[in-house]
Amino acid sequence: xxxxxxxxxxxxxxxxxxxxxxxxxxxxxxxxxxxxxxxxxxxxxxxxxxxxxxxxxxxxxxxxxxxxxxxxxxxxxxxxxxxxxxxxxxxxxxxxxxxxxxxxxxxxxxxxxxxxxxx
Amino acid sequence: xxxxxxxxxxxxxxxxxxxxxxxxxxxxxxxxxxxxxxxxxxxxxxxxxxxxxxxxxxxxxxxxxxxxxxxxxxxxxxxxxxxxxxxxxxxxxxxxxxxxxxxxxxxxxxxxxxxxxxxxxxxxxxxxxxxxxxxxxxxxxxxxxxxxxxxxxxxxxxxxxxxxxxxxxxxxxxxxxxxxxxxxxxxxxxxxxxxxxxxxxxxxxxxxxxxxxxxxxxxxxxxxxxxxxxxxxxxxxxxxxxxxxxxxxxxxxxxxxxxxxxxxxxxxxxxxxxxxxxxxxxxxxxxxxxxxxxxxxxxxxxxxxxxxxxxxxxxxxxxxxxxxxxxxxxxxxxxxxxxxxxxxxxxxxxxxxxxxxxxxxxxxxxxxxxxxxxxxxxxxxxxxxxxxxxxxxxxxxxxxxxxxxxxxxxxxxxxxxxxxxxxxxxxxxxxxxxxxxxxxxxxxxxxxxxxxxxxxxxxxxxxxxxxxxxxxxxxxxxxxxxxxxxxxxxxxxx
Amino acid sequence: xxxxxxxxxxxxxxxxxxxxxxxxxxxxxxxxxxxxxxxxxxxxxxxxxxxxxxxxxxxxxxxxxxxxxxxxxxxxxxxxxxxxxxxxxxxxxxxxxxxxxxxxxxxxxxxxxxxxxxxxxxxxxxxxxxxxxxxxxxxxxxxxxxxxxxxxxxxxxxxxxxxxxxxxxxxxxxxxxxxxxxxxxxxxxxxxxxxxxxxxxxxxxxxxxxxxxxxxxxxxxxxxxx
Numbered sequence: 134x135x136x137x138x139x140x141x142x143x144x145x146x147x148x149x150x151x152x153x154x155x156x157x158x159x160x161x162x163x164x165x166x167x168x169x170x171x172x173x174x175x176x177x178x179x180x181x182x183x184x185x186x187x188x189x190x191x192x193x194x195x196x197x198x199x200x201x202x203x204x205x206x207x208x209x210x211x212x213x214x215x216x217x218x219x220x221x222x223x224x225x226x227x228x229x230x231x232x233x234x235x236x237x238x239x240x241x242x243x244x245x246x247x248x249x250x251x252x
Numbered sequence: 253x254x255x256x257x258x259x260x261x262x263x264x265x266x267x268x269x270x271x272x273x274x275x276x277x278x279x280x281x282x283x284x285x286x287x288x289x290x291x292x293x294x295x296x297x298x299x300x301x302x303x304x305x306x307x308x309x310x311x312x313x314x315x316x317x318x319x320x321x322x323x324x325x326x327x328x329x330x331x332x333x334x335x336x337x338x339x340x341x342x343x344x345x346x347x348x349x350x351x352x353x354x355x356x357x358x359x360x361x362x363x364x365x366x367x368x369x370x371x372x373x374x375x376x377x378x379x380x381x382x383x384x385x386x387x388x389x390x391x392x393x394x395x396x397x398x399x400x401x402x403x404x405x406x407x408x409x410x411x412x413x414x415x416x417x418x419x420x421x422x423x424x425x426x427x428x429x430x431x432x433x434x435x436x437x438x439x440x441x442x443x444x445x446x447x448x449x450x451x452x453x454x455x456x457x458x459x460x461x462x463x464x465x466x467x468x469x470x471x472x473x474x475x476x477x478x479x480x481x482x483x484x485x486x487x488x489x490x491x492x493x494x495x496x497x498x499x500x501x502x503x504x505x506x507x508x509x510x511x512x513x514x515x516x517x518x519x520x521x522x523x524x525x526x527x528x529x530x531x532x533x534x535x536x537x538x539x540x541x542x543x544x545x546x547x548x549x550x551x552x553x554x555x556x557x558x559x560x561x562x563x564x565x566x567x568x569x570x571x572x573x574x575x576x577x578x579x580x581x582x583x584x585x586x587x588x589x590x591x592x593x594x595x596x597x598x599x600x601x602x603x604x605x606x607x608x609x610x611x612x613x614x615x616x617x618x619x620x621x622x623x624x625x626x627x628x629x630x631x632x633x634x635x636x637x638x639x640x641x642x643x644x645x646x647x648x649x650x651x652x653x654x655x656x657x658x659x660x661x662x663x664x665x666x667x668x669x670x671x672x673x674x675x676x677x678x679x680x681x682x683x684x685x686x687x688x689x690x691x692x693x694x695x696x697x698x699x700x701x702x703x704x705x706x707x708x709x710x711x712x713x714x715x716x717x718x719x720x721x722x723x724x725x726x727x728x729x730x731x732x733x734x735x736x737x738x739x740x741x742x743x744x745x746x
Numbered sequence: 747x748x749x750x751x752x753x754x755x756x757x758x759x760x761x762x763x764x765x766x767x768x769x770x771x772x773x774x775x776x777x778x779x780x781x782x783x784x785x786x787x788x789x790x791x792x793x794x795x796x797x798x799x800x801x802x803x804x805x806x807x808x809x810x811x812x813x814x815x816x817x818x819x820x821x822x823x824x825x826x827x828x829x830x831x832x833x834x835x836x837x838x839x840x841x842x843x844x845x846x847x848x849x850x851x852x853x854x855x856x857x858x859x860x861x862x863x864x865x866x867x868x869x870x871x872x873x874x875x876x877x878x879x880x881x882x883x884x885x886x887x888x889x890x891x892x893x894x895x896x897x898x899x900x901x902x903x904x905x906x907x908x909x910x911x912x913x914x915x916x917x918x919x920x921x922x923x924x925x926x927x928x929x930x931x932x933x934x935x936x937x938x939x940x941x942x943x944x945x946x947x948x949x950x951x952x953x954x955x956x957x958x959x960x961x962x963x964x965x966x967x968x969x970x971x972x
Contacts, residue, residue, distance in 0.1 A: 260920055260927065262920075262927040263917075266913055266916065266917060266927065269810070269814060269909075269913060270909075270910060270913045270914075272814075272817075273817070273906050273909035273910050273913070274906060274910065275906075276902045276905065276906045277902065277903060277906045277907075279902075280899060280902075315926070315927070316926040316927075317806070317807045317926060317927045317928055318803060318804050318805065318806040318807055318926070318927070318928040318929075319790070319803065319804045319926075320924055320926065321782075323778075323779065324779050324782050324783070324804055325804045325805070326804070326805055326806075326807045326808065359825065359828065360824065360825050360828045363821050363822075363824055363825035363828075364825065366821050367818070367821060367822060367825065370814060370817075370818055373814075374811075374814075377811065383807075385805075385808060386805075386807060386808055386811065389808050389811035389812060389815070390811055392811075392815055393811055393814050393815055393818065396815060396818045396819065396822065397818050397822065399822065400818065400821070400822025400823075400825055400826060401825075403825075403826050404825055404826070406826065406828075411826075414826075430763075434763075434766050434767075434770075436777065437767075437769075437770035437777075438766075438769055438770055439777075439778070440776075440777030440778035440779060440780065440781075441777070441778050441779050442779065457762070457765055457766070458765060458766045458768070458769040460762075461762040461763065461765065461766045462766065464762070
């Protein structure tokens with residue numbers, strides 16, 4: 134139980150990362166791969182935010198007078214994840230627009246069937 | 253001590269960004285001026301970078317951003333190595349922007365110029381930053397604009413390559429982010445110098461894992477052997493001006509970031525032996541694949557893989573002379589490959605085909621373009637008196653100075669690849685000059701705005717080939733800055 | 747076969763990660779820079795929300811890059827989707843209730859988003875969150891009232907001006923006080939009041955407009971495709 138308490142967030146984060154990577158390695162449908170990418174990014178974000186967790190900590194906002202700064206969770210991972218989410222969003226938007234154009238040109242989303250470029 | 257005044261290097265990043273933000277408004281006001289904006293921006297960067305050289309040669313410039321306390325706020329570290337790369341980026345950006353004045357005719361031109369500017373601004377950010385998460389952010393600026401530019405033409409090849417590049421590149425970025433997270437969790441800081449002060453060696457496995465993730469993530473952009481399957485597609489499907497920048501700048505910036513992390517943060521001497529082999533394998537595979545290509549842009553792209561392998565090899569020697577050779581090879585590769593892609597761009601435009609066989613007789617029809625192309629090929633093969641000879645010579649000298657059997661064998665392999673390189677490049681030159689073309693169309697040169705940048709690149713290749721000593725001092729200090737972790741630490745943390 | 751090798755690769759990654767995670771104590775201590783920020787952040791930047799003081803104060807250069815990435819996404823999307831031919835679909839008209847309801851909600855959504863990005867330095871939220879809410883309001887209109895489009899010129903101008911304000915505010919810092927980029931040169935004010943934290947609220951308002959208009963242009967392009 135103690136183990137689960139300590140590592141449940143990490144297990145979740147790495148679970149998401151591995152599911153994302155597995156989808157990207159094994160699947161051939163572009164939409165599925167983009168979903169995998171999204172899951173991978175979510176996992177990474179969850180992992181980074183977990184690094185800042187503090188037992189019984191409060192949000193790092195001085196909204197009242199009597200808040201102690203040493204009971205606040207680490208603000209840096211939250212700032213990093215804000216950046217990472219926006220970057221993930223940008224990549225996702227670009228990937229989806231490319232998927233639209235890919236379907237227009239090839240009439241399929243299966244990357245295995247598209248083999249015009251090769252070594 | 254007298255305080256020397258200089259222009260704040262943060263403007264190297266801020267000014268191009270501001271100009272890129274202005275472009276969409278300019279579209280409504282004065283559309284004709286848009287294509288001159290990248291030229292102006294990179295001219296500014298080039299001038300500012302060059303004025304910074306004498307200051308940087310004495311000591312690193314630390315630029316504070318958003319706060320004055322060093323490990324807590326972001327800072328830029330402008331050392332000789334970063335400045336060298338930044339000069340090359342702004343030089344290539346300036347010349348390729350001039351080339352693009354006439355070359356870019358299709359698609360949404362406004363967006364092309366914005367993306368082109370942001371690509372190189374991201375590259376400057378990566379080479380100058382002193383913060384590991386900031387490096388990631390600028391790396392993403394670089395990557396995302398290259399994904400969009402590869403698919404810019406909207407043809408079948410471009411879209412397919414862009415998708416491949418995007419998927420692999422995003423996996424790489426995610427791995428890099430995981431690595432940064434693991435490092436942050438262990439050391440509680442993101443500043444590179446502060447991290448380097450806490451990390452003594454990368455021997456423990458808890459450091460090896462984040463290092464592995466970060467190297468893999470950056471290695472995808474740098475196209476090191478098992479991770480380079482996107483490169484030939486992406487570089488050959490982009491417009492030629494973009495191929496020049498991607499081949500000449502983007503992969504080298506990825507490599508520089510990787511070396512900065514390896515040398516400065518982790519001081520991973522033991523990892524270098526592994527990279528040595530990867531570099532030689534990358535070189536061998538790149539050149540052998542290039543040999544069997546009929547499409548000229550794919551051939552040049554594979555040749556880029558080979559050159560990157562050579563640069564990795566030079567850096568992995570991990571001596572001062574090896575690093576100097578690596579930096580010199582970077583300069584030489586940027587000049588050569590940019591020149592080759594720019595010349596190829598108008599040759600393809602003229603013949604309407606990327607097949608090498610369709611270039612028959614172009615030596616008579618486009619004499620200047622063909623001449624510049626020939627200079628580029630001679631330099632990349634490493635014939636004297638061009639710059640490629642000087643850089644290859646430096647690398648050989650550095651490797652032989654190690655006096656180990658292993659290095660002699662690897663040098664033999666590299667000489668073999670040079671022979672392969674010579675074989676396929678001479679095949680093109682033969683096609684250009686010694687085969688008669690079928691159609692008897694008249695002589696017609698490339699546009700004058702394309703010939704000027706090609707001429708400047710060719711001139712630089714010649715001058716630096718004949719007088720390499722002019723920049724050797726700068727290169728040596730760049731190499732010693734990258735190699736000497738302690739002086740970097742002292743300059744940042746005081 | 748491919749699946750098998752993928753699984754082996756993933757297992758190696760897992761083992762490495764677990765080994766590394768052991769070195770990081772969970773939920774026990776704050777990190778070195780995190781400790782510094784929660785201890786000194788409110789005095790140095792004047793923002794009650796420490797995450798905001800990190801995002802727009804200490805690490806504002808990251809935020810500049812982040813805004814650039816979002817700008818890139820909007821521009822890149824436009825560049826890739828321009829060349830497609832326009833198809834005409836039959837669009838089913840939304841029902842009266844949906845139509846009226848959305849038009850009723852739209853100003854409220856915008857008001858809420860303005861609240862979020864103006865109070866970014868006091869409460870959870872900020873320019874990015876506010877911008878996302880702006881875009882959700884416009885998305886509502888796009889879905890409920892087919893045929894309505896945003897004003898592209900205005901959208902582009904607010905996108906560009908938002909970014910320019912950020913950079914110009916940063917560049918002013920080069921000439922004032924401590925002379926560094928993105929210096930907080932305005933008076934800090936009293937903690938926990940609306941007019942505090944110097945340039946942070948101004949940057950967040952600019953970011954709110956910029957992020958909102960960028961997401962709008964992404965939505966606009968995507969809606970035109972479908």
